[in-house]
Every structure is written in C-alpha cells, then in structure tokens.
C-alpha cells in the first residue's frame with residue numbers, strides 16, 4: 484500500500500500522479516569520490532528540485548547509460564561540479580543522466596506544450612531561451628548558454644525526479660517499453676545531427692558513410708539513420724561477433740579494425756620508413772595500414788568509392804585514417820575524442836581534396852524531433868542491449884568504461900518496477 488503523503492518513495496514505487504514528495508533517491512557523484520564508476524556513484528537521499536517557469540519536473544521511469552556519467556565521475560576532462568559552482572551553483576554534487584523516459588509530474592508557469600501525466604522521452608540539450616543569439620534565430624547549440632542536461636547541469640535522470648526544460652520533452656513511442664524509450668535519444672540525436680544538420684555535406688542517397696564503432700551507441704544509430712536516408716553505411720568494429728548486429732541494422736558490411744595497425748598519431752613527416760608503415764602496415768596480409776583500410780571500404784562498396792561522410796568519435800586513434808579515406812569534398816564529422824583529443828592529420832589531403840572536418844555536438848529541437856519521428860514511426864530501433872536494475876547503475880557504467888558493454892545502448896530501470904512495462908499510450 485503506497486502512502487500518498489510519503490516524504491520519500493522506494494525505487495519502483497510510483498507516487499500518485501502529481502504528488503511530489505520532498506525527498507528522492509539519486510545516484511550522486513561528489514568530488515571526494517572522483518574516480519571510476521564503481522567508486523564515484525553513491526545512492527543518497529536528496530531534495531526534489533523545483534522546476535522553473537519554462538521547466539518541468541518529470542518522474543523518471545528509466546534512464547539511458549552513456550559516457551557523461553563516466554566523465555563526470557572522473558572529474559575529467561572537465562570537473563563539471565567545480566565549473567557549476569564557479570558559476571554560482573550552491574550544490575557540491577552532481578546527478579548525471581542525459582537520457583530518460585519519464586512522466587510529467589509538475590510544469591512551470593510558462594510551459595504550454597506539456598501537462599501532468601504526459602509520457603515522454605527527454606533529449607539532453609539545454610539553453611537559455613533569452614540568450615540574444617537564440618532570440619536572433621542562431622543555433623542554440625552554439626549559444627554561450629548551451630549546456631548538456633545531466634552533465635553540465637545537475638538534476639539528470641539518475642534519480643527519481645529530474646528537472647528538464649520543456650522543449651527537451653518529446654512524445655514517447657507507444658510501441659517501446661520504458662527502458663527501450665530511455666536508450667536512444669542521446670546517441671540518436673547526436674548521430675542524426677552528424678548526418679543531417681551540416682547542410683552542404685548532409686547525407687544523400689547512395690553516399691558511402693563510414694561509421695566508427697558501428698556496434699556502439701552512436702554507431703548503431705548512425706547505421707540506421709544513414710540507411711534510412713538511402714546511403715551505404717560501412718561499419719567499423721573490433722570483434723567479428725558484432726558483424727551480424729551491424730548488418731541487421733542496415734550496414735553494407737563491416738571492417739574489423741584489429742586487422743590494421745596504423746592507429747594513433749601520424750609519424751613525423753620526414754620519417755619515410757614510419758610513413759610507409761602507416762600507409763602499408765607491418766604485414767600487408769595480416770596487419771594492413773591506411774591503404775589496406777581504404778581497400779576494405781572499396782571491397783564492401785564494390786567500387787573504388789570513398790566515404791562522403793565519416794562518423795568520427797574515437798578521435799586520436801582514428802582521425803588520421805578518417806581524413807585520409809574521406810572522399811574529395813566529403814566531411815569527417817566528429818562528436819568526441821574518446822581515445823584522445825590531440826589528433827593529427829595530414830593537411831595536404833584536407834586542402835587539396837577540399838575535405839571538411841566538422842565538429843558536431845548534441846542536437847537542437849529540430850534534430851531531436853526528426854530523430855524521434857524515426858523512432859515514433861518504428862524506423863529507428865533503440866538497440867537496447869541490456870537493462871540494468873537501479874542498484875546496478877555503477878556496474879553498467881563500469882562496463883562502458885572498460886569497453887566490455889554489449890553492442891547497442893543500455894538502460895537502467897528507475898521508476899519502472901520491472902522490464903517490459905510502458906507499452907501503449
């Protein structure tokens with residue numbers, strides 16, 4: 484029997500609609516625990532936050548797992564708690580979580596697009612609506628006020644309640660469970676923007692699209708979105724067991740990167756031997772270099788065609804190859820530097836072949852709505868790989884930290900008491 488005036492509800496015990504208790508459970512990161520996920524996350528009871536005028540308080544049913552919880556918990560590359568405190572925030576803790584399926588419990592005074600009881604997915608972009616750049620029609624992701632919810636802001640989805648800006652909320656696909664619906668927005672909107680936002684190089688039918696980490700969160704979304712646009716996705720993987728997964732999503736073929744050994748920074752320009760090794764590899768058959776990698780793309784495409792778009796996120800290990808194989812006039816679009824930020828490139832390929840290196844971050848409302856439209860019409864599979872209980876949230880992050888997580892996207896149950904719930908309107 485649920486106590487309708489309770490101060491605190493247990494995990495999976497849903498408060499009556501619109502009854503907001505004063506306290507909630509949350510997985511909390513504090514600077515004194517910075518480190519790997521098994522150490523940095525700890526469950527605490529904290530105050531339920533109050534939504535502002537253009538915000539909503541949502542009850543989190545399930546939360547998606549992504550790297551933001553990892554970076555925040557390490558305090559690197561950015562100490563997000565210190566940064567928030569520098570900007571005047573009193574709270575010396577962080578509640579992460581940049582992906583959620585949720586139910587609206589309270590709306591701010593100026594919110595007109597939501598009502599209590601709405602079932603949502605939430606995407607992770609926040610900005611100040613009064614920012615002059617935004618008011619003048621500028622890209623909100625380029626606003627000085629832009630922040631990633633549940634990373635650069637507090638009150639993410641690893642808690643029973645979360646505060647979100649109303650524009651972040653989109654309808655939950657009725658055919659998805661809570662945990663499926665929580666899995667795809669963070670990686671999906673990012674992949675959508677990478678492929679569609681940069682208009683001169685936006686994906687077109689028949690384009691070859693090279694996708695690093697085809698079995699990963701961004702990768703599995705990019706394969707589907709590229710295929711949906713009529714392009715030819717070529718996925719890179721490190722384990723042949725991911726081949727079937729990528730092919731089912733629409734990849735034309737997969738390249739196993741462990742058959743190559745030219746990764747990392749480029750050798751010095753005057754070291755002929757090292758440059759030859761980079762191009763040809765240490766063994767043409769078993770360990771090929773950049774030329775062999777390009778041949779592997781051609782073999783899949785069935786033609787000597789280079790990728791018009793390269794979906795980059797490993798960074799330091801792969802950028803030299805991405806820039807090398809990218810087609811003349813094509814785009815390497817990058818959303819992260821998971822293996823390192825100080826990547827190298829041979830600029831001759833960039834200017835002579837007029838390639839574009841495009842940074843891409845998160846999404847705006849249009850990217851997010853377009854991405855969610857694919858999910859609503861069953862053309863984007865969330866690729867939920869594994870559902871974790873609330874208690875196992877740090878383990879889910881640790882798997883990701885060790886690159887031992889299964890292909891696809893992972894979710895953690897928060898308000899939903901068990902997997903398989905949430906279907907229907």
Ligand code: NAP
Pocket residue numbers: 549550551669670673695696697698699700701702719720721722725740796797800801818819820821822843844845846883886891
């Ligand atoms: P993920 O699920 O872990 O996938 C990343 C994939 O990269 C892995 O599956 C792995 O596949 C591959 N990989 C690992 N090490 C590699 C290496 N040395 N060389 C080439 N490939 C390597 O992670 P994700 O969710 O896709 O996120 C990827 C990155 O994008 C993270 O840094 C994340 O923070 C970032 N991200 C950014 C945004 C944004 O808006 N800016 C949004 C979402 C994610 P194989 O081992 O099979 O090759």
